[in-house]
Amino acid sequence: MERFVRRLLSLAGAALWLGSGVACKSQADVAPASSAEAAASTAPAGKLRVVEAPEGSVDAVVRDALGAAREGGRTLVVYVGATWCEPCQHFHHAAERGDLDAAFPHMTLLEFDLDRDRERLAAAGYVSKYIPLFALPGPDGAASGKQIEGGIKGDGAVGYISGRLKEMLAD
Numbered sequence: 001m002e003r004f005v006r007r008l009l010s011l012a013g014a015a016l017w018l019g020s021g022v023a024c025k026s027q028a029d030v031a032p033a034s035s036a037e038a039a040a041s042t043a044p045a046g047k048l049r050v051v052e053a054p055e056g057s058v059d060a061v062v063r064d065a066l067g068a069a070r071e072g073g074r075t076l077v078v079y080v081g082a083t084w085c086e087p088c089q090h091f092h093h094a095a096e097r098g099d100l101d102a103a104f105p106h107m108t109l110l111e112f113d114l115d116r117d118r119e120r121l122a123a124a125g126y127v128s129k130y131i132p133l134f135a136l137p138g139p140d141g142a143a144s145g146k147q148i149e150g151g152i153k154g155d156g157a158v159g160y161i162s163g164r165l166k167e168m169l170a171d
Helices: 002-019 036-041 058-071 086-097 114-123 157-170
Strands: 049-052 075-081 107-113 133-137 143-149
Touching (some): 049 086, 058 075, 058 107, 058 133, 075 114, 075 157, 107 114, 133 157, 143 157
Parallel strands (some): 049 107, 075 107
Antiparallel strands (some): 075 133
């Protein structure tokens, strides 16, 4: 019964977001990192890296990961998704398969889950109307205001997000 109730609540939340065309990615496919800083600094050269954000103050976690990424010649992007978000799942699976390595060879995505981390993200200025959210952090770890949000469902999700992400990084 408990499993049924959890599933029902999950579907209700997904229905609200899906009705607005919003999408996100699944946390279940991301290996947790003991430290965002360590994970960002050990990313293989020439490959996109997805790092699950550890607990703690978002600005401090991001600031640490930003320093490590810069030392490794990488660009850090804060990524906010949710387990029920279809475009996020498509993007995550593409990253996991290595499909995005050529497009983003020096990028580290520091991943947060909207459902779990909403309050701590908001405290650091990482807010959006839609998900997924991709945001460039400021030097203090707080949101810089440079971000893209939202996605599309279906097979075009990865291309849509990737194109917009490239534009944001080029600005």
